[in-house]
Amino acid sequence: MINEYQTDTLTLPSPDETAKFGLLLGQTALPGDVICLDGDLGAGKTTLTQAIAKGLEVPDNPPVTSPSFAIFQEYQGRIPLYHFDFYRLFGPDDVSGLGLDEYFYLSGCAVIEWPRRAAGLLPAEYLCLELRVLAAEARQVFCRYHRQRWAARWRSLTEKFALSR
Numbered sequence: 443m444i445n446e447y448q449t450d451t452l453t454l455p456s457p458d459e460t461a462k463f464g465l466l467l468g469q470t471a472l473p474g475d476v477i478c479l480d481g482d483l484g485a486g487k488t489t490l491t492q493a494i495a496k497g498l499e500v501p502d503n504p505p506v507t508s509p510s511f512a513i514f515q516e517y518q519g520r521i522p523l524y525h526f527d528f529y530r531l532f533g534p535d536d537v538s539g540l541g542l543d544e545y546f547y548l549s550g551c552a553v554i555e556w557p558r559r560a561a562g563l564l565p566a567e568y569l570c571l572e573l574r575v576l577a578a579e580a581r582q583v584f585c586r587y588h589r590q591r592w593a594a595r596w597r598s599l600t601e602k603f604a605l606s607r
């Protein structure tokens with residue numbers, strides 16, 4: 443059987459490249475998408491979320507910021523953006539206790555920082571991007587995505603990204 447998931451890696455050599463990549467990702471996002479952003483503090487998860495928001499046509503004001511204290515923020519764009527930051531939660535019981543997992547199944551695009559805290563609650567059809575610091579300005583991205591939902595979009599996204607460089 444073909445694996446349900448595929449993987450890829452990508453380098454984002456500067457914040458500008460992260461902005462370009464996130465913009466393209468936001469532009470291609472569909473209702474019900476779940477995008478997990480894994481990686482340490484300072485890896486660039488919120489920076490990437492801001493670019494995705496731009497691609498979703500979320501207005502600049504109020505700015506998309508780290509919702510660390512709020513845990514969850516919803517923004518209106520071409521489709522809604524549900525931005526989660528589970529850093530302050532211990533695990534899936536907290537996520538479900540707050541009823542936040544219901545948003546993973548609504549018609550916006552969910553972007554989740556610290557997605558491991560929601561282990562077991564995430565829909566199978568996710569895209570996960572793990573950001574790792576390579577250098578002050580450079581990030582490596584390890585991607586894992588649900589083949590059926592994402593493979594075609596991922597291919598066109600990475601092609602467009604390569605052309606934009």
Ligand SMILES: Nc1ncnc2c1ncn2[C@@H]1O[C@H](COP(=O)(O)OP(=O)(O)O)[C@@H](O)[C@H]1O
Nearest residue numbers: 454456457460483484485486487488489579581
């Ligand atoms: N290539 C890059 N992509 C994303 N952020 C970068 C990059 N290079 C440097 N940075 C910086 O790293 C920091 C990432 O912070 P942030 O996005 O808040 O991280 P996180 O949400 O993962 O904790 C920002 O100050 C950003 O400007």
Ligand SMILES: [Mg+2]
Nearest residue numbers: 487488508555
């Ligand atoms: Mg953050």
